[in-house]
Amino acid sequence: TGIIEIDHLSKEYDSGTKALSDVSLSINEGEIIALLGPNGAGKTTLISTICGLVVPTGGTVRVGGHDIRTDWRAARKLIGLVPQEIMLEPFETVMNSVRFTRGLYGQAPDDAYIEEVLRSLSLWDKREAATKELSGGMKRRVMIAKALSHRPKILFLDEPTAGVDVALRRGMWQVVEQLRRDGVTIILTTHYLEEAEEMADRVGVINKGQLLLVKPTAELMGEFGKKT
Ligand code: ADP
Ligand code: ADP
Secondary structure (H helix, E strand, C coil): CCCCCEEEEECCCCCCCCEEEEEEECCCCEEEEEEECCCCCCHHHHHHHHCCCCCCCCCEEEECEECCEEEEHHHCCCCCECCCCCCCCCCCCCCHHHHHHHHHHCCCCHHHHHHHHHHCCCCCCCCCCCCHCCCCHHHHHHHHHHHCCCCCCCEEEEECCCCCCHHHHHHHHHHHHHHHHCCEEEEECCCCCHHHHCCEEEEEEEEEEEEEEEEEEEEEEEEHHCCC
8 A cells, every 4th residue: 555545535615616526546655746737626625635734525545554534643744745835934044944843743853854954955055044035946945844844754745836937947856856865755736747747757637626547657748749
């Protein structure tokens, strides 16, 4: 079984919107999977549900064997989430922001580990800078550092390159490549086929709340008639 097991998951919001319909998916440890789909497809809802932030209407999610509804605390420890919007403490330094997030997870301080994370994200030189002084790309990397602060096995990246230029997008791809080498399981959302192709081992195409297909990236490229 995979590190994440999603079984017949559905979500209907109080507004009546069916954001997820009968989604089943098994994600292996160390895998990078891209959820590809247009705006409103249900990608964020799917991620939020796996992280236990949205309560599903039906179905189950297990993370590391823990049912997110009955064993949320254990599941949450395994998960780091980088939301779409950048939310940082503007006057806090990079180092303190990451320390603070680690503390929220009830973990003992470990500056050596935080140094490792900041170095891998090319943020070590900026450790004493206030987050408000950083460029957009750096802010996004601080968000990733915070999400990694408690050493999660699984990282969710919701639209990691939304609204960033080509150079920054390449930088993000490199960060994902580094995390892959560290053995982190990554689930990312995107509406760029190119991005899914570049980063992911498998791609799940989602539209109108339905997971239409899940394929190894190479196979998907074949179907779209694109040479790599
Ligand atoms: P739930 O049933 O999961 O609690 P609700 O439909 O009650 O969801 O809405 C929860 C919150 O999300 C509300 O604050 C609402 O304003 C906001 N919301 C409603 N519609 C949307 C939407 N289309 N996209 C994003 N947020 C929305
Ligand atoms: P995506 O991330 O693929 O853009 P979302 O999961 O954000 O898709 O949204 C899926 C559908 O659910 C959309 O129709 C959206 O408007 C709706 N939706 C998202 N969040 C809420 C919410 N909190 N309350 C009500 N509807 C929502």
